[in-house]
Amino acid sequence: xxxxxxxxGDLKSVFSxxxxxxxxxDGKTFFKMFKDCGLVDKKLTQTVxxxxxxxxxxxxxxxxxxxxxxxxxxxxxxxxxxxxxxLKAKIVGSGGPAYKGTKADAVKWHDDKALYTGVYAQGGPTxxxxxxxxxxxxxxxxxxxxxxxxxx
Numbered sequence: 001x002x003x004x005x006x007x008x009g010d011l012k013s014v015f016s017x018x019x020x021x022x023x024x025x026d027g028k029t030f031f032k033m034f035k036d037c038g039l040v041d042k043k044l045t046q047t048v049x050x051x052x053x054x055x056x057x058x059x060x061x062x063x064x065x066x067x068x069x070x071x072x073x074x075x076x077x078x079x080x081x082x083x084x085x086x087l088k089a090k091i092v093g094s095g096g097p098a099y100k101g102t103k104a105d106a107v108k109w110h111d112d113k114a115l116y117t118g119v120y121a122q123g124g125p126t127x128x129x130x131x132x133x134x135x136x137x138x139x140x141x142x143x144x145x146x147x148x149x150x151x152x
Contacts, residue, residue: 010092015066017096024063027053030072036098037090044080052076 019025030053052075057064077087
C-alpha cells in the first residue's frame with residue numbers, strides 16, 4: 001500500500017511539473033505529456049487523447065484538475081490496451097516535461113568576426129556623424145525660394 005501512495009505522490013509531482021505548479025492542465029499540455037513519455041502510437045493517437053481530455057475537462061474551462069486528470073489517464077490506458085498502473089508508471093518514469101529546441105549550426109562567415117569583409121570589417125557607417133551634423137537644420141536649405149524653388 002505504501003508503494004501505491006508513493007507512485008500517486010510522484011504522479012502528482014509530475015502533474016505539477018507539467019502545469020508549472022498550477023492546479024489545472026490544458027489540452028496541449030495533456031498531449032505533450034503523452035508524447036514526451038513515448039505513449040503516442042496507432043492506438044493512442046492525438047485525437048484519442050484530445051477526446052479523453054474533452055470528456056473529463058470542465059465544460060467551458062478547457063482545463064482539468066488533478067482528479068479529472070486521473071480519470072483521463074484511466075480512459076487513455078483503456079484505449080491503449082494497457083493497465084492503468086503501467087501507464088502511470090511510464091508517466092512517473094519520465095520525471096516531467098522534456099524541453100526540446102533547435103540549436104543553430106555554426107556558420108563560420110557569421111560567427112568568426114576575423115572573416116568579416118568590407119564595411120562590416122571596419123565597423124560600418126554611422127547614421128549621424130556627430131562632428132558634422134547636430135540637427136536637421138544643417139541638412140536642409142530652408143532659405144526663402146519662389147514657387148519654382150529658385151532662391152530669392
